[in-house]
Amino acid sequence: MTASRDLRDDPPLLEIDELRTHFDTLAGTVRSVDGVSYRLNAGETLGIVGESGCGKSVTALSILRLLPSPPARFAGGAIRFRGIDLLSLSEREMRDIRGNRISMIFQEPMTSLNPVLTVGRQIAETVMLHQGLGRRAAWARAVEMLRLVQIAEPDRRAAEYPHQMSGGMRQRVMIALALACHPDVLIADEPTTALDVTIQAQILDLLRDLQARLGMGIIMITHDLGVVAECCDRVVVMYAGRKVEEAPVEDLFDRPLHPYTRALMASMPSMAGGGSRLPEIPGMVPAPQDLGAGCAFAPRCAFTTERCRREPPPLTAVGAGHAVACFEAERVGCITAAFPLPFQTSPSQAGASA
Amino acid sequence: MTTVSLAPAAAGAAVCTPTIRSRMRRWLRKHPTLIVGAALLSTVAALSVAAPWIASHDPQALDPLARFRPPSAEHLFGTDAMGRDLFSRTVWGGRASLSVGLLVAVLATSAGVALGLLAGFVRWAEGPVMRLMDGLMAIPDILLAIALMAVTRAGLTTVVVAITVPQVPRVVRLVRSLALSLRERQYVEAAHALGTPLPVILIRHVLPNMITPLIVQATFIAATAILIEALLSFLGVGLPPQIPSWGTMMADARNFIAIAFHAALFPGLFLAATVLSVNLIGDGLRDALDPRLARQL
Amino acid sequence: MTYVLRRVAATLPVMAVVAILVFLLIHLSSGDPAALIAGDTATAEDIARLRGVLGLDQPLWNQFLRWIGRLAGGDLGTSIFTGVPVASLLAQRLEPTLSIALLTMTLAVLVSVPLGVLAAHKAGSWVDRLVMIFAVLAFSTPVFLVGYLFIYGFAIRLGWLPVQGYVSLAKGFWPWLSHLILPCVNLSLVYIALLTRMTRATVLDVLHEDYIRTARAKGLGVVAVLGHALRNAAIPIVTTIGVGIAFLIGGVVVSETVFAIPGVGRLVIDSVQRHDYPVIQSVLLLSAGMYVLINLLIDLSYRLFDPRIRA
Secondary structure (H helix, E strand, O other): OOOHHHOOOOOOOEEEEEEEEEEEEOOEEEEEEEEEEEEEOOOOEEEEEOOOOOOHHHHHHHHOOOOOOOOEEEEEEEEEEOOEEHHHOOHHHHHHHEOOOEEEEOOOOOOOOOOOOOHHHHHHHHHHHHHOOOHHHHHHHHHHHHHHOOOOOHHHHHOOOHHHOOHHHHHHHHHHHHHOOOOOEEEEEOOOOOOOHHHHHHHHHHHHHHHHHHOOEEEEEEOOHHHHHHHOOEEEEEEOOEEEEEEEHHHHHHOOOOHHHHHHHHOOOOOOOOOOOOOOOOOOOOOHHHOOOOOOOHHHOOOOOHHHHHOOOOOEEEEOOEEEOOOOHHHHHHHHHHOOOHHHHOOOOOOOOO | OHHHHHOOHHHHHHHHHHHHHHHHHHHHHHOHHHHHHHHHHHHHHHHHHOHHHHOOOOOOOOOHHHOOOOOOOOOOOOEOOOOOEHHHHHHHHHHHHHHHHHHHHHHHHHHHHHHHHHHHHOHHHHHHHHHHHHHHHHOOHHHHHHHHHHOOOOOHHHHHHHHHHHHHHHHHHHHHHHHHHHHOOHHHHHHHHOOOOHHHHHHHHHHHHOHHHHHHHHHHHHHHHHHHHHHHHHHOOOOOOOOOOHHHHHHHHHHHOOOOOHHHHHHHHHHHHHHHHHHHHHHHHHHHHOHHHHHOO | OHHHHHHHHHHHHHHHHHHHHHHHHHHHOOOOHHHHHHOOOOOHHHHHHHHHHHOOOOOHHHHHHHHHHHHHOOOOOEOOOOOOEHHHHHHHHHHHHHHHHHHHHHHHHHHHHHHHHHHHHOOOOHHHHHHHHHHHHHHHOOHHHHHHHHHHHHHHHOOOOOOOOOOOHHHOHHHHHHHHHHHHHHHHHHHHHHHHHHHHHHHHHHHOOHHHHHHHHOOOOHHHHHHHHHHHHHHHHHHHHHHHHHHHHHHHHHHHHHOOOOOHHHHHHHHHHHOOHHHHHHHHHHHHHHHHHHHHHHHHHHHHHOHHHOO
């Protein structure tokens, strides 16, 4: 069906297959996710990249079925976790998956923890729910988890409330909470966006370290290519509810083939450029209900042809694990080869973390 | 476009009317509580205003031979323990209820605005006014009204005053909190800096910005006032017996529930419908004019 | 501790204002208070004597100080009509009134919090709409109308419960309770309406918070998630319970008349008709004191619900 599908044959840990998540609004149906496929293997980190509004968070929330319905609606496709279609599970069966087999951490550590419960209790609650531990054992696990995420004095901290902690520490708590039941999949939705730069790096290090120890697959949702470069194995680039490019991380940074990927990279701060603000992609992500017949990126694209406006480009395999949905991919590749992107000219290639 | 803007106002009005009407219609369809409330209230109000003409009997005329009559063509709502016609008493009672509601709403709002602005804009007045209001609010409104009735003679004026006083603090608090936020607005500060006298600032810049919440608040106060008047009259400390009131009628019916339930039913239903309609209008206005108010009122 | 002290201290000016207002009450009347108390049949001589007995010939501030002094000593004064100390008069009437108030409040909280949470959980559905319509109706329907309907239906027609009156708890639990069921259910309706609306609104707000999404992402079930939401909605709900105390006290007065229960409310009404001011003043003071006290306790309880306030 899709290019990524026939790349490998071993059963994947998590497989998103032609997922369509639509929202029924007064203004019409919004196709936030419109036929997206990707897979996640055990121990692997998959990056999902795109500007806000491209459907990356909706995909993530779809996996755990956390979207309010109505207005959200699954209009097609499947989400298979170890071969089981999550969309066919009952709410009850789904609850056994959430926080247990598949966990999620969110962008806002300041608001994602319940302010009136101690952090220890919030972690213990999950453990009691999924592993049937008693109160005392669950609390011990909570403390152990806090130690695992490198919080000093975990015994004391477990009895504290979120407001007594800094943003970085709260995100560590969120990670502890998410990993308390040793899930197979961790979905991290912009886990570092709300944090300042040094804390960002610490949290990414922590995630990488925990992955090495616990072996879960991570879906890293971000708009920050620096984060992708630092911790992902493979990358899916999304635009307007569709997957426009997928590639192993080095391959993607070496040879971005979709004009949108290239534009994202061009607007990425280079190693040399430091904190200076770089040119952003002109125009805005079109509202999903305003899409025309052709390629959704055509209005903002420098490579647009007549054909782009007429028909949507199919996803085509262009190399080992590399697929792109663009008629002009070859031309984009040539341009990049001829005129390297700012970070590609800097000595440490693809290491341009913010 | 040019011709329209150059055309005299009358032509413009002629062009605008249908759109305004259709916009009104759309607005009303979006706020069903307003329509239901307004329809209910206008029915009760029409009956009350028309009381002298539609009342079939003198509301106070006793008829010992026609006691406890069930509803009939002669007595639409039947008669009470003293043979008085309940329909006539009910429509006359509406006059008392609606007048009290309207008067209390206007008086409490006016007094509250005056005191609230004083507290909000005159520094030395803030402490005393607000402490007085805290004290008044600590006494349950019905008890305070009852106590005020205890020291005066029963009459329409005293009832209105007794019900108004406990409602004033609600307005004062609202006005003061609005005043505190308005005080910081740039146009108010600018007017201050230019030496505009305080009364002018209040009338030109402050009051217009308070109209919406005040209207909503006044509506709720009217509903409360109608209810409290009925309660006071029911308890025998409200309107004097010579003024027909739904509360008095309910009290009169109390000992005869078993044999003449209709004597309590009709005034009770009218009272409930009236209070409900005014509350619905209040809810509707709040949601329609300013949804953010839901937090405060 | 300083927090508690500050809160307690904040109630003092309120009570002082209440005391002044209550004291001034009889002087607010248009005529001579002594004449008002003595009634229409009193002679000029009676009035003068009464003025002396009540100390009304003293300067106002002097009267106030003496009155406050007596109050501080626990003396609420003497009923003019019955000649009995107000305190003992009130003591006789307290049991029925407190019974109604406590039972009503318990019932209201037990019904309205789940109802409000349910409505918030099912926001927009017919369940929600039904609950909200009920709330609007209950809030607007006068206590005595429903009271009469209850008496007519459950007591007179069906004969399930006594029509009116009160039986002391000392005479047995069921006789006591059976006399309270109708008045309390009746009175709780207004309170339920108020609390249900507040609970629904605050829980609905909280349900949109990020930490609720986290709770769901943890795999918690509906009940546990709503529990999380309720804990965060507790403060506005508890505050509304406190504000509702005023409704409750007012409602008790009416309820006692509807169901012919000899409580404090009935005493107040009788005292108004008898111009028995010391009784009225005492009831005003006590109910305001109760209101202030309960709201102080509620204020202090915030810290149990929200750890951020402890800091």
